[in-house]
Amino acid sequence: MFGKTSIKVVQYGSVLIISFVLIAGLAIPLSASPQSWLEFPIIPGLEDKARNLFFHVPMSWTAVVAFFVSAIYGIKYLRSKNIDFDNISVSSAGLGLLFSVLATITGALWARFNWGAFWNWDPRQTSIFILLLIYGAYFALRSAIDSEEKRARLSAVYTILSGLTVPFLVFIMPRMMAGLHPGALGDESGKGPLFETNMIASNMRVLFYLSLLGFTMFFVWLLNLRVRAGKLELQQLQSGK
Amino acid sequence: MKLVVANLAKEFNRRAIFSDVSFSLELRDSLAITGMNGAGKSTLVKILAGLLSETRGSIEYSVDGKAVPVDMLRDQIGLVSPYLMLYDEFTAKENLSLLSRIRSNSFQIEDRSRELLQQFGLWEKRDEFVRTYSSGMKQRLKFVFALLHQPVLLFVDEPTSNLDEEGVSLVRDVIEQQKKDRILVVATNIHEEAGWCSKRIHLKKI
């Protein structure tokens, strides 16, 4: 899918960036009135739990990116009937499943300490839950079809159909249920996602975006690995019979 | 009407069924597709009738030199195939009228269906449910259904399966007569049936 050198850059880059975020995100101390770049401000109600921002949010982000990559390659498959596109689509869906599980777990742990329960049916919790359901349904469908072409075609159609409902969820969720998420409409501290308010210092912001970049690169690297493994499997199937 | 097939190939699960099939047919041509079980005769017929997509190669239908997509030829195609079933819960007559209505050419089928049902010896049974038919009668009914709308393209897969001696000779007569003003394709592994056609291709098992 990518050139050899660029994949090396992605590989080492993602490891480097995530390691840096891990260390910096956990080690930088909090301070009531931050003076230097090496101090985070204390966000009322979040305190040390704010550090989850650097991990949980990029994981959810990656899960969503993976879904769209899967849908785009599904469409590409339908247009070209090139089975390699299906391979990319299913690999991306597999990673999406992994990342949405990770995001759900980190989110639930965080919710336990911040909101008092692992699960609250907050709009965003519900959204990631639906994403998990979609991934689950996608793989259930794939395992129920023997023919390779049919499997590729029908699962591509399913990702497209489920993609169509995403705007509705984005629109409906916040209206239907009270939000608990930092930055949700009901939150006393304000409107809009947390990192768009001035409660977050610029050093947190830099680290957050760095983490987004790192996780996205990590996703690209894993995707590349899985696609190559998938190709080998297909070749083996072909030559084995 | 002209049919040109070039380098046609079909794969299932990356396994080749057949490859490099090429031929061309014009009106009044007839083609026999022969080959062992599993050589892809039925698959080829389905692809020609537009019911299955090909993996590689091309099929081009043209009328007066202008290419026409197979989707536009729905009322020009007649097909008899073991994979083609009629509705069990309807009678023979209902099947014919419902399916013609879906094809939206129900206008003069009354006389035509009577004629064909009589020819194939099903007229007395026209108001009985297809579910009560024997497999030979179902095969006869498939011919009636395939010929009802006077298609230019007639595809017949295993023409005499399930038929008794009388049915076989009936089908032979019908095909002899039909091939005079149609494009006829017969898929079979019976030597005599292949002899009904002027051209022949043999599919080898890959």
Next chain:
Amino acid sequence: MNTFYSTYAVLLKDAQSELRTRYAVNALVMFVVTAAVIVQLAIRSELPSSAVLSGLFWVVVFFAAMSGLSRTFVSEEERGTSMTLQLVASPSAVYFGKLSFNIVLTLLLNSAITILFTVVFPGFVVETFGTFLLTVLLSSIGLASTSTILAAIIAKANTKGTLYPVLAFPILIPLLMTAMRATTRALDGEPFGNAAEEYQILISYIMVITAGSYLVFDYVWKD
């Protein structure tokens, strides 16, 4: 024009077939009765709130739809008649014919469930009739639309029955949530205009899913 006539003929064929065999209707009726009895046994003499009742209503609708609406495509595939249909009808005629059939079936189903709920649950009283009518009408169309394309998909898969609700649920969540909210408003006697946002959501859901299904149906239908 031809497609329109052909669509109508597909609908007619399915309706006639259903009247003869009663496959879908039998499954639906049995399901609805069973579900209503189970819910009634669970609730006993409690007086559930309107939100709970409208939730129960749509739960029964969802699972009933999942038990019956796949018939249109599954029966064609099981009996080998889908090739016959493919031979005589254009994909759009098949899609819209089957969709219309499922819309009719869902409307009948929802009317039956409404009557049953009104009889069985004393708390289920529709205060704003207009809101309820429009909600059920729009949701039936949306539900039928999603069910139809998914039925076409699972007809080609091996495990048909169990897979159907699994595939349908994530896609139907927006519809079901909206329908529940509007139904609660109808039971609470809120004025018709209060549910305007819900109508808008339902209408756009129908348009998006139907247009999307129409565009991808070719890929599902043709092997």
